[in-house]
Amino acid sequence: MSLKNTKSAGYDGLSISTPKRCIDNISDAMATAVNDVIASGCFPDSLKTAQVTPIYKKGDKSKTENYHPISILPAFSKVVEKVIYTQLMTFLSQHNLIFENQNGFMKNKSTSKNFHNNVIAIVLKHAITTIYITKQISL
Incomplete structure (x- = not known):
């Protein structure tokens, strides 16, 4: 460990x-x-119980929305x-x-990659559907 x-x-x-x-x-x-x-x-x-520390991001330092918290356990x-x-x-x-598509909190996987793969799958599915319909119409 x-x-x-x-x-x-x-x-x-x-x-x-x-x-x-x-x-x-x-x-x-x-x-x-x-x-x-x-x-x-x-x-x-x-x-x-965590120790929470505000970390400055950008912008006006007097505005709380320009900070994000870091919690240290x-x-x-x-x-x-x-x-x-x-x-x-x-x-x-x-x-x-x-589940094989579980990507969040998994080693060597990411939710953004999963999202990207799903978008490609949807696009491919749509393209295949379109080709199929075109084939049927042309027959």
Whole structure:
């Protein structure tokens, strides 16, 4: 399992690089904590609390609409999320439960590519329909 190394820290003050640096010392405790979250089916409220920072986009800096929020979750929250995601995706893949056109939140896929492919399919379907009708009329 890999998590992107970032220096940004949530309200807990820990960036994801902090537990990565000391993983040998905390791996047993972290595994127990992650397993407890999964076994209980309860994601603690403290792990849902994000530090929200406004990031300037462009335009007048005094207008709030020229900023977008970045939410930074606690490092442990990211670890739990990654473990659950990995287990869930493994299960869904092994049991062929992922629709082949599912592109959102899928590795190496994108919703924009899916949209593009669907538009091409519609255009091709229309072109084939038009050719078919033209053939029938000319017969």
